[in-house]
Amino acid sequence: MTSEQTPVCRRVAMVSVHTSPLAQPGTGDAGGMNVYVLETAKRLARRGIAVDIFTRRTTASEEPIVEVEPGVVVRHVSAGPYEGLDKEDLPGQLCAFSAGMMRIEAHAPEGHYDLVHTHYWLSGQVGWLAADRWDIPLVHTMHTMARVKNLHRADGDTLEPRGREIGEAQVVEAADRLVANTVDEARELIDLYDADPELVDVVSPGVDLEMFHPGDRSAARAEVDIPDDAALLLFVGRIQPLKAPDVLIRAAAHLVRRDPSLRERLVVGILGGASGVAVKSPMALDRLAEDEGIADLVRFVPPTDHETLATWMRAADIVAVPSHNESFGLVAVEAQASGAVVVATDVGGLPTAVGDAGLLVDGHDPHLWANAFESILDDPALHAELSTKAVERSRAFSWEATAERLAAVYEAALATPRRASINDADALAGIPSAVIP
Structure with a gap:
């Protein structure tokens, strides 16, 4: 032809x-x-x-x-x-x-x-x-x-x-x-x-690289009312069993039990709204946070526009993607483009999205997720290395x-x-x- x-x-x-x-x-x-x-x-x-x-x-x-x-x-x-x-x-x-x-x-x-x-x-x-x-x-x-x-x-x-x-x-x-x-x-x-x-x-x-990009973390935190010295763990997505936001709460509770001093600065952000079966049978994440003893550390944020979402991602230390399955995982790439370190389940398309610029966890054991979070929060050099890799990797996706x-x-x-x-x-x-x- x-x-x-x-x-x-x-x-x-x-x-x-x-x-x-x-x-x-x-x-x-x-x-x-x-x-x-x-x-x-x-x-x-x-x-x-x-x-x-x-x-x-x-x-x-x-x-x-x-x-x-x-x-x-x-x-x-x-x-x-x-x-x-x-x-x-x-x-x-x-x-x-x-x-x-x-x-x-x-x-x-x-x-x-x-x-x-x-x-x-x-x-x-x-x-x-x-x-x-x-x-x-x-x-x-x-x-x-x-x-x-x-x-x-x-x-x-x-x-x-x-x-x-x-x-x-x-x-x-x-x-x-x-x-x-x-x-x-x-x-x-x-x-x-x-x-x-x-x-x-x-x-x-x-990913929209004009919207999601690294920036001044202190300014981003001030904009979303997060203390400058906080350790911010963030979940972004629909609140449903498939996305497994409960894993983040359970893992965060493990972190606090291991190191009670972390309570002074840990913030767990859950940004999203109910979806799927959770609309009729809510996941009751607020009650889970109370049962785990960290209700005072968890902030629930309703779905927001892309500009505010990008600000939250720039403010985060870690964005957790604990899904049971993802065909790709746009949130992971958006977070990486914003300079956040991603910790995700080693399943579906997430290994492709995250690559070696974040950490992949096998399964949903909160202990393993806590280990992954801890390894990043306790090692500023590793966090900086992964953050730099994340931004570089995100440029391959447009x-x-x-x-x-x-x-x-x-x-x-x-x-x-x-x-x-x-x-x-x-x-x-x-x-x-x-x-x-």
């Missing part, structure tokens, strides 16, 4: 059904995926690829169309009641959501979208229909996978439903390209979902690089004949009978 014949991607229909890229990360279902969708859309638009983001309308006050910046439009689609629906209720609204997308596209010129890029399995189900209807490629990013989450399920967390596993397997079969955040995630797609290795592309997420790789994936999808519809007998023959409804 000559360069003149190479397909060019001009406009993408990006789908994020269950959570809006405009929502505040850190509470409900809003998290790293929201950041990923919005930041990649902006960088793609700046490269000349216009992006329409389709998401479910959740309040009456939301405008049907919101222009984020030139080339990036968020389209709120009505599908079910605006409020009161959990993520688990949304499979019943996929038909309504798909119909809304079809109506919007029907008013556009023929061939308006060159490609559909979906995020999370619910969006993949919608995008599969749209791609078939519009005869354009489907690119899908899982972000999280039921079979992986069930393998690494936290105590108190619920199993992902079989319906999700079936839906994910269908999307994997239907997609023209699959985007994985890390090599490990690509391997999981291949091993657990029988994805074609030739169709799986690894594209690392990025949203511009992510968008560049996605654009290449889009071109590859456009240049390859579309896969057969999953409704075709040949396509169904390729899916294990256990996952065919």
Whole structure:
């Protein structure tokens, strides 16, 4: 194929059904995926690829169309009641959501979208229909996978439903390209979902290096009301068993029991809001802190904007990411870009995100986490070394690089004949009978 014949991607229909890229990360279902969708859309638009983001309308006050910046439009689609629906209720609204997308596209010129890029399995189900209807490629990013989450399920967390596993397997079969955040995630797609290795592309997420950067720690601490001489351990994320913020509290209590003088300066920051099963069955971290005897050392901070989040990270000595699983771990990279030392679970995409610029802990034993914290807090030279490495490592991750790789994936999808519809007998023959409804 000559360069003149190479397909060019001009406009993408990006789908994020269950959570809006405009929502505040850190509470409900809003998290790293929201950041990923919005930041990649902006960088793609700046490269000349216009992006329409389709998401479910959740309040009456939301405008049907919101222009984020030139080339990036968020389209709120009505599908079910605006409020009161959990993520688990949304499979019943996929038909309504798909119909809304079809109506919007029907008013556009023929061939308006060159490609559909979906995020999370619910969006993949919608995008599969749209791609078939519009005869354009489907690119899908899982972000999280039921079979992986069930393998690494936290105590108190619920199993992902079989319906999700079936839906994910269908999307994997239907997609023209699959985007994985890390090599490990690509391997999981291949091993657990029988994805074609030739169709799986690894594209690392990025970080906004203009927002997250090192700075004056004393000034940052003054801004968020933390004493200048404090030892600040920080958790950032949704409050749910999967993210395991309780590990930080238990480990901090071990530190104080080992060295009671630490009580005079230790501060444990928990920045985030309830999510997932914790909405209906709160994790009661405040009661845990009381039971562990460190309630006076723990500060609970509601989800905040990116600028304030970056200030908290610049103020922190250590940012803990004790998750039971992460497809990548945006918080870890944002923290490293801000100069904080990251201590994370050695699982999922976190080793890729953290590398040798932080410490990785095997499992969730609070004693082991306390050891990791102690090794950094007691050794200023090690802390300084890791902080410097963290900033240097974060420079390898940028949203511009992510968008560049996605654009290449889009071109590859456009240049390859579309896969057969999953409704075709040949396509169904390729899916294990256990996952065919």
